[in-house]
Amino acid sequence: MLLAAEPEAPASPLSWEGRQAILEVASAAGGVWKLDLLPRALTGTLWQSGPLAVQGRLEAGVPPRMTGGVSSLRVVADVAVHADGALLVDLWFRNDIAMRGGGGPARYSARLLLDGQEAGRFDIPRQAQYTAWGRLFTTGAQGTPPHIRHDAGYLADTGAVARYDVSTGVDDALLSRMASNVAAPGWGAILGARGVTQDMTQTGGRPDIGPATQAQAIWLMTGDLRAAAFAIGQAEAAGSIPWHFWDVSGGRGSGGWLDARRWPRLWTDPRGGPPPGGLLQPVASDTGWVPDSAHQPDLSFVPYLLTGRRAFLDELQAQAAWCVVSQWPDTRGHPANSGPAEGLNVVRGNQVRGAAWSMRQLDNAAWATPADDPNLPYFRACAESNWSWLRSRIPAWTNEQGELRGCIPGVYGTPNTMPPWQQDYFASSAASAARRGNGDAREVLLWMSNFLAGRFLSASKGFDPRDGVAYLIAAREVRGEAIPLRSWAETGQAMRARGLSNAGSWRRTDGDYAQLALQSLAALVDILGTREARAAHAWLAASGAPFISPQDFRRDPVFNIVPRAAGRCTT
DSSP states (O other), rough: OOOOOOOTTTOOOOOOTTTTTEEEEEOTTEEEEEEEEEGGGSSSSSESSSEEEEEEEEEEEEOGEOOOOOOOOEEEEEEEEEESEEEEEEEEEEEOOOOSSOOOOEEEEEEEEETTEEEEEEEEEEOOTTTEEEEEEEEEEOOOOOOOOOOOHHHHHHSSOOOOOSSOOHHHHHHHHHHHHHGGGGGOOOOOOOOOOTTOOSSSSTOOSSSSSSHHHHHHOOOOOOHHHHHHHHHHHGSSSSSEEEETTTTTTEEEEOOOTTTTTOOSGGGSTTTSOOOOOOTTSSSSOOOGGGOOOOOHHHHHHHHHOOOHHEEEEHHHHHHHHHHHHHHHOOOTSTTTTTOSSSTTTTTTTHHHHHHHHHHHHHHSOOTTTTTTHHHHHHHHHHHHHHHHHHHHHHHHHHHOOOOBBOOOSSTTEEEEEEEHHHHHHHEEEEHHHOHHHHHHHHEEEEEEEEHTOOOOOOGGGGGSSSEEEEEEEEEEEEEOSSOOOHHHHHHHTTTTTOOTTTTOOOOHHHHHHHHHHHHHHHTTOOOHHHHHHHHHHTTTEEEEEEEHHHOOOOBBBBBTOOOHHHH
C-alpha cells in the first residue's frame, strides 16, 4: 500500500485564510456557473494534512445548462496549500458519468482564478463522453522547487517497480527528443495525445508498452527532468482516452468506477448493444482513439508513484476498471458461477499479452489505492481472484503441456504457434504481483519458470536455445487456445520442419524478444533464485542475441531490467 488518507489526522497548522480559488464555467449561450474551491475542498477528509502541506478534494457535477444539455460532466479539483505559500489546484474536467440519461459530448468554456489572478482560460468546443483532461496550476510558491531524484533500487526492493539497471545510462538523444516534444507548440493542447499511440492495435516495439513506458523507465533510472516532464505529460494525456466509466452509485453508493459485479453483463464494446449488455451511450467512434487491452500502456502508475498527484490515481483506476468491463462477458464469466474470478476473469479466452497488461493494471490499482478508497475492495477482488484462478488451473495445464509446462494458454492469430515473448510479458506482471507479496502470483511464476528458463537449457533434448527467443514457437491448439507441444524434442523438430527455427543464427529473432526473455529471467533470479533461472539468464546474457548490448539498452531502456546486485557491462 502506497498511501492511506487519515481522516483522524490532526488539523494542519497551515492557513488558507484570504486565499482564493474560483472556477467559472460558461455556456455557449453566455451563462456562468461559479464554484468556490476554497475553503470547500479543504473541509472534511483530507488527502494530506501536516506542517508542510494540506490537500483536499472537491467534486461537483457541472449543470447541464453549462455544457450544451449534457449531464455527464464532473469537475474534480484537488486543492493544496504548502508551507512555502504555494496554492496548488489540480483541476480536471471528467466527462465520464456512465449508465445515466443525459450523457454525451460536452461543450463549454472555463476560467480558473487563483488569488484573484487568472491562472487559466479554456474553450472546449467538444469533449467526448468517457474522456477527461486536467492541468496542475500553482501560484505563490517561493523559490525553485527541489529536484527530486528517486531511489530506483529502493523502489524495486519495495515491489513498487521492476529492477532497472541504472549503470547503463541513457542515450542523451532520447532525452533531447523528449525535451523537444514537450517544448513543441502542440504539446499543451487540451485532450491531445502527447506522443501516446492512439490506435493501440498497432504492434511492434512501441516505447509506451512494458512494465513501464520508456519515459517512465528513464525517469526512474536517471531522475532526469526531461523524462519526468514527458512522462507526466503523457499521464495527463491518458485522460483523453475514452475508457473512463464513472458510476454515480458505485463504490459504497456515492460514486466509483464501473464494477462488473454491479453490471455483470456489461461490455463496453459497441457489440454489447443496449443496456444491460452495453453502455447507455456508446463510446463515440470519432475520438481518434482505439483502445486495445493487448497493447495498452500504463501511463499513470509510475507518475502517481513519483508525484503523488491524486488525479493520476484516478487515471490508473479508470483504466483498471476498463480492463474488466471491456472483456467479453462470456469469457469474463458471471458472478453467479462457482469458482474464482467468475465475473471478473481477464485471462481466460484472452490474448496472453492482453491478460498480461490487464493484470498489470489491476495489480497496480489494487496496490496503489488507499485503504479508505471505496474502489479498493473491487480492485483487490479483481486482482486476487484472477491470480487465484490462474493457480487453480496449474494442475490441468501441467497435464496438458507435459515437458514444456509453464505456458499461459491464449488466443493467437497464427494457427499452431505460440509467441514466447507474450509469455515474457505475462511473467513481468506475475513478477510484479509476486514482489508485492501475492502468494498465488508467486506460484504461477514458479510454474512458468519451467518454460521460461527451460527453453534455454534443453539443447540436449533437441531444442535449440536460440529458438527460445524466436518470434514463434511451434505449438498446438486446445479449445481454441495455443499451448505448447508436449516435449522439447518434438518442439525442436517441429521448429525446424516448419521453418520457425533460428537454425544456429538469429534470423527469427528480429525484434526485442531477447530483451523480453532477459527481463523475465532477471525476475526469476530475483524472486525465485533457482539454479535453472540463473543458468538460463547467464546463457542468454552472453549469447550475442540481438538488441541486448549495453548500447541497445541505452537507446531503449523499457526492458533494461536486471537481477539484484547485477548490471550490464558498460564497455
